[in-house]
Amino acid sequence: MAEEMLKSSPSKVIMTRVDVDSAAELDAAIDSHEPDVLVISAHGAEVDGVAGLRVGKDFYAGSRQRPWPPVVILSACRVAPRGAGGPNIADRILEQGAVAVLATHVEVDVRHNALLCLRLFLYMALAIEGAEPEEDLLSVWHRVQGSSxxxxxxxxxxxxxxxxxxxxxxxxxxxxxxxxxxxxxxxxxxxxxxxxxxxxxxxxxxxxxxxxxxxxxxSPGYLPESAFYSMAGLPENVLLKSRPVLSLPPLPRPRAVASGSA
Structure with a gap:
């Protein structure tokens, strides 16, 4: 749905979908396409207390040093547990150079995750197009949290x-x-x-x-879907459109002051 939506978007956002069956194929796809925004849709997994992804038969936890795109969206369950959680792939991606990472704390429903991610892609595209006022990723995430x-x-x-x-x-x-x-x-x-x-x-x-x-x-009550996610890093530094340069007034000319004795 997101791919079809972005094809018709005037923002000229290009979405490339790649299916991979191993950790090596995932790394190769990232290196080949060099995306600005990387979305990894996979199953979350935990091995020896480390939270990561299941890619084919491989466990992928971002332990190998590699360059990451500025924005990484981990569409998977429990890849950034907090509290008693141990090391996780979301934190490792940030440590290796990503600017912002969206990740889940707990298991999530794939249908609810899809709706949230679709709204995120939509508002990012609208911001890039200039149709909405948000200028950076943090503002877009706040918009998503309060939408629908x-x-x-x-x-x-x-x-x-x-x-x-x-x-x-x-x-x-x-x-x-x-x-x-x-x-x-x-x-x-x-x-x-x-x-x-x-x-x-x-x-x-x-x-x-x-x-x-x-x-x-x-009772039972509800929680917003975004409560199960965190946008970590510096999403406010991910600019989705150019900000206008401030036009400052000229500084006043210094006044000459005479000194001496009468």
């Missing part, structure tokens, strides 16, 4: 997801009603999750379901 909250709510609460597929008072599935009404200025960028919950409660009140919906929101 309804997906995070539905993915985290099974009963609510099923309820959203049923027909509400408007005569259409509640999810359709949400997408057609809530997106018309009802969701503020910096308060998207609060506004999403508020609108869902309003929908539920129309059919007398507000009490059960409030219960679902509190």
């Amino acid at each position: 909250p309804i997906a995070d709510v539905m993915n985290g609460i099974g009963p609510l997801e099923r309820w959203m597929q049923t027909v509400g008072s408007a005569g259409v599935p509640r999810f359709v009603q949400f997408m057609t009404e809530a997106t018309r200025g009802r969701l503020r960028r910096n308060h998207a999750f609060d506004d999403t919950e508020r609108f869902l409660i309003e929908l539920a009140a129309e059919t007398g379901d507000s009490a059960i919906l409030r219960q679902w929101l509190s």
Whole structure:
């Protein structure tokens, strides 16, 4: 989906997809294509306390010194565990020269991961195109974290997801009603999750379901998908478009001061 989307993007972003079956093939592909943004989609694995990737039959943990692209996105489970976690491939990639690395702390659902990564690619492409105000990777990541909250709510609460597929008072599935009404200025960028919950409660009140919906929101509740990821390194240094050079006013000319005795 991301490949097809970027083909039609006016930002002239080129996405090359390569399938590899070994660690050697992965290194060779990186060296051959020299991408600015590297996305590795694989299974996460842990060997002797080290978190890495399973590439074919090989365990790949970034232990061999090699140059890395500026941005590396590890689309794999538990490749950057924190807390009691040991060495991991995400930290090693940063140590070897990458500017920013996006990685997961825990096991993630591949469908949820795909939606998050697709939004990341979309907003990066729009930023490069100049269609959105974000100028660097950190700003884009913040945009992704606050976007599509309804997906995070539905993915985290099974009963609510099923309820959203049923027909509400408007005569259409509640999810359709949400997408057609809530997106018309009802969701503020910096308060998207609060506004999403508020609108869902309003929908539920129309059919007398507000009490059960409030219960679902509190227990089991949900977490945003991005809570399971970290954008490590210096993503603010990854510029997606040129910043204007500051035009400073000329410095005032120094005034001559005479000294002497009267």
